[in-house]
Amino acid sequence: MPTTDGKADGTSTPSRxxxxxxxxFATRGYEATSLDALAAGLEVRKQTxxxxxxxxxxxxxxxxxxxxxxLSEALxxxxxxxxxxxxxxxAVVRSVFRLAARQPELxxxxxxxxxxxPPAATRFVAALEPLVGRASGxxxxxxxxxxxxxxxxRLLLLAIYSTVIGMLTExxxxxxxxxxxxxxxxxxxxxxxxxxLRSALVTVP
Amino acid sequence: MPTTDGKADGTSTPSRxxxxxxxxFATRGYEATSLDALAAGLEVRKQTxxxxxxxxxxxxxxxxxxxxxxLSEALxxxxxxxxxxxxxxxAVVRSVFRLAARQPELxxxxxxxxxxxPPAATRFVAALEPLVGRASGxxxxxxxxxxxxxxxxRLLLLAIYSTVIGMLTExxxxxxxxxxxxxxxxxxxxxxxxxxLRSALVTVP
DNA sequence: AGATCTGTCTACCATATGGTAAGTGACCAA
DNA sequence: TTGGTCACTTACCATATGGTAGACAGATCT
Numbered sequence: 107m108p109t110t111d112g113k114a115d116g117t118s119t120p121s122r123x124x125x126x127x128x129x130x131f132a133t134r135g136y137e138a139t140s141l142d143a144l145a146a147g148l149e150v151r152k153q154t155x156x157x158x159x160x161x162x163x164x165x166x167x168x169x170x171x172x173x174x175x176x177l178s179e180a181l182x183x184x185x186x187x188x189x190x191x192x193x194x195x196x197a198v199v200r201s202v203f204r205l206a207a208r209q210p211e212l213x214x215x216x217x218x219x220x221x222x223x224p225p226a227a228t229r230f231v232a233a234l235e236p237l238v239g240r241a242s243g244x245x246x247x248x249x250x251x252x253x254x255x256x257x258x259x260r261l262l263l264l265a266i267y268s269t270v271i272g273m274l275t276e277x278x279x280x281x282x283x284x285x286x287x288x289x290x291x292x293x294x295x296x297x298x299x300x301x302x303l304r305s306a307l308v309t310v311p
Numbered sequence: 312m313p314t315t316d317g318k319a320d321g322t323s324t325p326s327r328x329x330x331x332x333x334x335x336f337a338t339r340g341y342e343a344t345s346l347d348a349l350a351a352g353l354e355v356r357k358q359t360x361x362x363x364x365x366x367x368x369x370x371x372x373x374x375x376x377x378x379x380x381x382l383s384e385a386l387x388x389x390x391x392x393x394x395x396x397x398x399x400x401x402a403v404v405r406s407v408f409r410l411a412a413r414q415p416e417l418x419x420x421x422x423x424x425x426x427x428x429p430p431a432a433t434r435f436v437a438a439l440e441p442l443v444g445r446a447s448g449x450x451x452x453x454x455x456x457x458x459x460x461x462x463x464x465r466l467l468l469l470a471i472y473s474t475v476i477g478m479l480t481e482x483x484x485x486x487x488x489x490x491x492x493x494x495x496x497x498x499x500x501x502x503x504x505x506x507x508l509r510s511a512l513v514t515v516p
Numbered sequence: 517a518g519a520t521c522t523g524t525c526t527a528c529c530a531t532a533t534g535g536t537a538a539g540t541g542a543c544c545a546a
Numbered sequence: 547t548t549g550g551t552c553a554c555t556t557a558c559c560a561t562a563t564g565g566t567a568g569a570c571a572g573a574t575c576t
Contacts, residue, residue: 150525153565221340231484261490268473272474282440306507367533
């Protein structure tokens with residue numbers, strides 16, 4: 107497999123392939139995505155894809171790796187925010203929503219991880235482990251210092267994660283509930299979730 | 312397509328097909344499930360499946376319909392619990408966890424709905440609409456009477472749903488977080504989620 | 517100029533997939 | 547006994563899939 111992307115301006119062929127693959131994996135799913143369909147969308151032959159990524163699985167790994175880096179960078183940034191406990195939680199949630207507005211596929215891929223058993227999912231989670239560790243440690247510290255209600259930090263993290271991801275990716279359900287997934291409604295959902303989380307976490311108003 | 316299931320004792324061929332299909336759709340996904348694999352697991356020829364369900368899509372619809380009924384029945388029951396606001400929320404959450412312990416595939420299918428666009432997902436959500444309506448109405452009434460913090464009821468419902476489903480189905484993530492998905496941990500997760508929800512919802516301790 | 521390397525393409529291929537057509541044996545009513 | 551229905555089977559088929567082999571044009575190196 108070639109190791110360089112040629113021009114690194116984001117429009118090189120391998121980079122475009124990764125973009126398309128991420129989008130399709132996130133929405134249709136990995137197994138339901140065919141290399142032919144991917145290639146057709148890129149106006150390229152399937153063999154071009156197989157030239158850069160010698161198998162579909164390698165392509166998946168590449169998508170996962172790149173996405174994990176992007177996710178990590180976006181979240182590490184907001185996690186580094188200074189300030190008391192709740193402000194930081196809020197900053198992280200806001201940055202996830204920003205991410206969802208800009209690159210919804212990234213969040214979709216996170217959801218897809220569940221189905222892709224140990225080989226792929228493990229890789230993804232492993233890449234995000236430092237982030238999870240930091241977040242978990244932060245929550246624990248805040249609970250120790252009495253700023254937040256005491257909970258099992260890792261379960262709390264999972265609950266927050268589930269809520270946010272659900273609110274952002276359950277488009278079908280939203281529509282069925284009469285909430286059109288527009289930019290406006292995204293803001294409302296964000297407000298709603300922050301409100302909920304604050305009630306659940308912060309000890310005294 | 313034949314309309315009767317022969318013996319309705321749950322071991323009739325069509326019933327067994329539905330069971331296997333539900334399990335596979337919920338874990339591997341609809342598109343990733345092949346009729347051949349399904350048939351092999353049932354020790355039956357693929358054409359037997361196509362005899363009872365003339366196409367894969369019809370099979371999916373049947374799985375959805377049956378699952379929606381089972382889900383509805385289980386939840387309607389606990390929603391009918393008497394008592395003040397929080398007790399009922401708790402009863403519903405507990406019954407979802409009970410369902411998750413007994414029939415994890417049902418919850419898995421719910422998650423799968425998101426990916427299956429409008430034809431299938433709409434059918435599922437439509438079948439559950441009365442339930443959602445009742446739950447939403449209940450939440451609104453509780454907020455009106457001051458037992459619960461005011462929130463947009465349908466968004467609140469989505470948040471609760473996402474949290475519960477996430478806690479129950481994100482097995483990969485749980486494992487990565489060091490939480491082995493055992494029966495013990497299920498109880499802990501249930502306690503954790505009830506605690507969180509109570510903090511977030513109930514007005515006065 | 518000639519050789520080599522790069523990126524993409526055309527030409528195939530084995531296998532798997534959803535689905536059609538046509539049986540086969542057991543049972544059952546006339 | 548025979549004709550028909552039921553549950554299920556074997557025999558196929560068109561298409562789609564991931565992947566291999568190798569050709570071809572252009573750039574780069576010697």
